[in-house]
Amino acid sequence: MIPRFRFGRTGLRTAGRSALLVALLTLLAELPAWAGSSLSAWRFNREGSLEIRTAPGIQVQAFFEEGPPGKGPRVWIDLPGAPSRTRTVPAGGVLREVRIGKPDPGTTRLVLEFQPGTRLDPRQLRLVGTARDRWRMDFQGLPSRSLLAVGEGDFDAPVRSGGWISRNTGSGFGNSGRTTSPLPLNPAGLPSVPRGRYRVVIDPGHGGPDPGAVGIGGLRETNVVLDVGLQVAQLLQARGVSVSLTRTSEVDVDLPPRVALANNIGAHLFVSLHANALSMSRPDVNGVETFYFQGGNSQRLASVIQQQLMAVSPGTPDRGARPGRFYVIRRTTMPSALAEMGFVTGSIDAPRLADPNFRRRLALAVATAILEYLNP
Ligand SMILES: [Zn+2]
Secondary structure, X not given: OXXXXXXXXXXXXXXXXXXXXXXXXXXXXXXXXXXXXOEEEEEEOOOOOEEEEEOOOOEEEEEEEOOOOOOOOEEEEEEEOOOOOOEEEEOOEOEEEEEEEOOOOOEEEEEEEEOOOOOOOHHHOOEEEEEOOEEEEOOOOOOHHHXXXXXXXXXXXXXXXXXXXXXXXXXXXXXXOXXXXXXXXXXXXXXXXXXXXXXXXXXXXXXXXXXXXXXHHHOEHHHHHHHHHHHHHHHHHOOOOEEEEOOOXXXXXXXXXXXXXXXXXXXXXXEEEEEXXXXXXXXXXXXXXXXXXXXXXXXXXXHHHHHHHHHOOOOOOEEEEEEOOOHHHHHOOOOEEEEEEEEOOOOOHHHHHOOHHHHHHHHHHHHHHHHHHHOO
């Protein structure tokens, strides 16, 4: 939490293009079309499947379209009732963006725009009803890791009889209170370094009575950075790196002991993890930034961390690797960096930071950066 600077939202786009309609996929109807807006939530889960929640018993249509040359394929789903407003949500990996549109006054259209070159087999795409108000579409053949967790709305709210209840600036679908990842560790794709050679200190900021920044939906910086920090440590340890954490639970640790730990054990590098915040009235401010105190190795460390964090954070502003004078990076005697992994008050960043799946990606990004720095 080091609030400063102001950045605008990344540009939103609306696409309108003509292309060949290749296949009409699915038409499932349990009950007559329900009057009013019917889409209440959507998300990509960690298996890479699209899940949507709707009013119960509605009729839903899904379509597929091969893009023209230079454009990617597109999948869209039409539901009864119009959204209160149309919008575009930046996505990641093979999914370029998700749009909530209104093709006519009585229809909500959820559009998935994939990157050019993405191969989808329309014969394998099915929108399957899993409950009276839930649907799922699997994208076979796409690696699930190539889809970033994005979404809007609440999958756990009680069923409502009507109305558009999804909000772009809502708390997303994450679980803001959890501090552990439900995902298995998978360090297989991480760079290698000589085992037993390096000592690293990971510093999850704040803790205990100091929650750090508190953002949308009560999202607490301390929970986010502890979860990510613990996972970074596990990932590095699996690569034979000796890791010390300045804290491993929700306790308050002052700044000098954090620095002293790193200096006393002769750590090769020190990385402090934080999440940013501005005002709750500025959900338009999002972005990732990484600080270093001095140029040279600390600057290189900050740059590679920033680069890796941005690689898993598409659509949020890149605020860069930049000089800063914060205590923990100023007083440590080894190369050090302080990463602000997103804004808990930002409409793009907060739902992601609340999502354990996204925190896993942050941890993989930080671990990858550290290993790259140690063994370029
Ligand atoms: Zn902080």
